[in-house]
Amino acid sequence: MNIIQSNIANLPTKYGKFKIKAYKDGTQEHLAIMSQNFENIDAPYVRIHSECLTGDTLGSLKCDCQNQLDLSLKFIAREGGLVIYHRQEGRNIGLVNKVNAYALQDQGRNTIQANLELGFKEDERDYSIVGHIFKDLGVKKLKLITNNPKKIDYVESLGIEIVERIPAITQSNKYNEGYLQTKKEQMGHML
Ligand SMILES: Nc1nc2c(ncn2[C@@H]2O[C@H](COP(=O)(O)OP(=O)(O)OP(=O)(O)O)[C@@H](O)[C@H]2O)c(=O)[nH]1
Numbered sequence: 001m002n003i004i005q006s007n008i009a010n011l012p013t014k015y016g017k018f019k020i021k022a023y024k025d026g027t028q029e030h031l032a033i034m035s036q037n038f039e040n041i042d043a044p045y046v047r048i049h050s051e052c053l054t055g056d057t058l059g060s061l062k063c064d065c066q067n068q069l070d071l072s073l074k075f076i077a078r079e080g081g082l083v084i085y086h087r088q089e090g091r092n093i094g095l096v097n098k099v100n101a102y103a104l105q106d107q108g109r110n111t112i113q114a115n116l117e118l119g120f121k122e123d124e125r126d127y128s129i130v131g132h133i134f135k136d137l138g139v140k141k142l143k144l145i146t147n148n149p150k151k152i153d154y155v156e157s158l159g160i161e162i163v164e165r166i167p168a169i170t171q172s173n174k175y176n177e178g179y180l181q182t183k184k185e186q187m188g189h190m191l
């Protein structure tokens with residue numbers, strides 16, 4: 001895969017000052033968001049955040065994505081580290097299919113059943129670009145912010161040492177309780 005990458009630019013935000021670098025693999029464009037002191041950190045805090053337009057941008061209460069992104073950006077601004085904004089919307093089924101999955105959930109299916117009914121696996125994400133970004137930015141060990149065992153397995157498969165796991169647990173609400181329950185009971189998330 002031919003990966004196109006940008007230069008590094010400054011991005012002041014409400015969380016603090018970050019540096020950003022974009023990567024394009026095929027049609028997907030991803031973003032590495034780094035704290036100012038990133039290259040001096042031996043084992044940075046790292047969050048691999050999967051894109052969720054409905055959550056991240058609109059504040060949807062059906063999932064925990066916006067709260068997790070907020071928590072992660074606050075964390076790396078304070079402690080130093082990296083958030084990879086991984087543009088694989090809807091566990092990589094894309095926005096149109098995710099909205100169709102939500103329509104099936106309106107009829108009573110859970111998050112896994114809806115994906116299967118649309119002809120997808122429960123999780124279609126591919127993390128290979130993440131491996132490329134780690135290599136490009138020189139990440140050899142890290143502290144991973146996640147509840148998802150698949151992300152842990154992927155990072156370990158790259159030969160990268162996970163020094164510590166930081167849970168990404170946020171306040172639940174009446175709209176995402178069922179979703180979080182399914183993730184815990186059927187997708188192995190450490191919630
Ligand atoms: N197909 C589908 N995707 C969803 C649904 N709800 C959230 N997503 C997507 O799921 C991804 C986030 O996955 P999560 O399960 O919240 O978290 P995770 O990234 O697997 O794990 P953590 O690192 O612990 O947060 C984003 O890409 C969302 O767009 C849903 O009901 N159906």
Ligand SMILES: [Zn+2]
Pocket residue numbers: 052054055056062063064065066
């Ligand atoms: Zn979400």
